[in-house]
Amino acid sequence: MAAMADNAWSNIPTELLRAELQRRHGAGGQADETERPECGSRDRGHYDVPAHVAALFLILALSTLCCALPLLSRRSTSGRKRSSIIFYCQHLGSGVLLATAFVHLLPMAFESLTDPCLPYFFSEGYTPLPGFVAMVSAIVVTGVESFLTARGAGHSHTHSHDLWDGSDNESTTHIPMQEPVSGLAAARRAGHRPNDLSLGDEESTQGLVAGVSPLPTSTPIGQRDGTKPEEQDVFNDDESDLNFEADELHRPLPSDRNEETANLTRRNHQVDKLTTPQQSQEEQNRQVLQCVMLEAGILFHSIFIGMAISVATGPAFVVFLIAISFHQSFEGLALGSRIAAIQFPKGSLRPWLMVLAYGTTTPIGQAIGLGLNGVYDPASAPGLLLVGFMNAISAGLLLYAGLVQLLAEDFLSEKSFKTLKGTKRARAFGAVTSIAYFGFVSRSPLAYETTTPTQQWADSPMRLVHTPQYETKKTDLFTTGATHMGLLHNAIIRGYNSIYLQAPHVQESDKADFVNYALTWYRFVMSHHDDEELNLFSRVEEILNDKQVFAETHDEHETFLGGLAEFNLYLSTLESSDDLSATKLLAIMDSFQEPFEHHFHHEITTIAALAGHPNAPTPDSPDAAVASALFKAWGKKTVSKAGMSDVLPFFLMNLDATFEDGMWANWPPMPAPIRWAVTNVVGALHGPWWRFASCDSAGQPRELHALQTKSEKTEL
Known part of the structure; x- marks a missing residue:
């Protein structure tokens, strides 16, 4: 028996044994060092300088205007209207600052300073370091304010x-x-x-x-x-x-x-x-000191936010810009309302200089990022450490300002019980909590931060399609159409791979979401198939006046439809998600993988070859324009009509923006606000499902969710 066991072990490849040891963290510190992933971003695609310059001026205008708004309203309005504006700006602002500290800065500090590519001390040795740094910064600012106040x-x-x-x-x-x-x-x-x-x-x-x-x-x-x-x-x-x-x-x-x-x-x-x-001068000095401390906490991290915007590319840049625009607007209102509450001397430039400091800090960071593009990498080891420490320090400053100077003074001080009574107190508290909840939503699982993967896990076992346009550089009608079809096919292939690879590792608590994710993939595939058969193929045959161009494609469809039907039947008839068996599911997927993969590659070759068809429209002809419009209209409808709240987010979160050197980072040509809304708002209706997607909402490939667990590999 012992000899048989030894033989069994000897037949296992050394690479698999090492991988298993690493997964169980049993290989020791030296192995961890040698296998540690490299820091740094992957190829981020084309860098659009005009877009980044426009973003700089957009953030400058938004930040300055929103911060100045409470001051302007104080001068241009009077009575109850002015009081209401300042009242809501102050309390909404308190929620913004708390959400920024708790939900944005502190978690990002932990993400940066515990990145697996960093040395052992940061990644595993002392993981509470970001919290410690935030605590120290809060204690230091408490001591500084205590000293200055006691001195006065x-x-x-x-x-x-x-x-x-x-x-x-x-x-x-x-x-x-x-x-x-x-x-x-x-x-x-x-x-x-x-x-x-x-x-x-x-x-x-x-x-x-x-x-x-x-x-x-x-x-x-x-x-x-x-x-x-x-x-x-x-x-x-x-x-x-x-x-x-x-x-x-x-x-x-x-x-x-x-x-x-x-x-x-x-x-x-x-x-x-x-x-x-x-007394009033002392009180004003105290308020100015608190406001300066508050602004310091904000400005400390704003410079790095600006740099992060300027080094982002592709969809990540657009989504990041939209999110930061909201962030800067609300944070500007928060700071501006506190500046407006101070009784500065008439004609004083000090409040306007404070507004200008806030308005220009993030754009200064953007300008630095523009200048250092190609040099500064936020995913490099120095970048991770720098941003991580700055975020932790800023979190400590804003936690102190938000909890001690704002929230406690606004709601727990003796003065507050005289000025905030009844419904007024309820409205103030509602303003704080509502905007704090907005901060929670902004950091949902579909949030704008990108992920630097260690491996493109969803690129196998089914092979991805290489687009004809990338390989041949041709731009004719059918090469372009085949390319776009190939990109859509790749989203389906990544969906297949993500299901296949994660099925054996899904935790019990995640099974229901995983089943829904897999059924969404099925609806995506069938919607694509039905639209091809009922609309696209027949229209192309009319344009070419040839009923046989897709005859082989029709036959290929029949080879895997039976397996797809069995896939759907098994998952949709489970009495409980707990009954899911990875063995059964993988057997079904194996049964149609080969014909499925063959078709998804061969169909692209077939469409691209139509450029040489005798009846193909000549470039710039009316028929070519009609055919081009046909492809575009079909591409828009084939995904969206399948399901705006499930299939469309599934499609977008299985598109790799870095594929083929980032050439397709802006595909499909969807307006950035709509894309952001689909992935972060509409997609949030089924947010837990998209944990299993192969990419994040910015199109950056990531390790699959179920493969990130450190628990033992278990059979479902």
């Missing part, structure tokens, strides 16, 4: 004592007290208070209610500048009481009462003039 408070405290201590300087230490009239003394003896007492600074009475702590902007006179409670006795100690005793038997007269009220009003106004300017 200390200065204020010393100055306040100069005002209220017992020195002889009358101008600073003694507020002249009017001699009390007899009417007021009598009123005190009788236990009465003047009922028409009016204070010059109405806000100074806030915070005097028992059990309520005074707020920084509305504190009692004795505490506005940092004096201790006992120091307030300067107004009501024993000496003060003696001043009233001589005339306390007199009854109050109306004129006496009015005079005393005026004296109190003037006295309070004197105190307010001494304290309010200093």
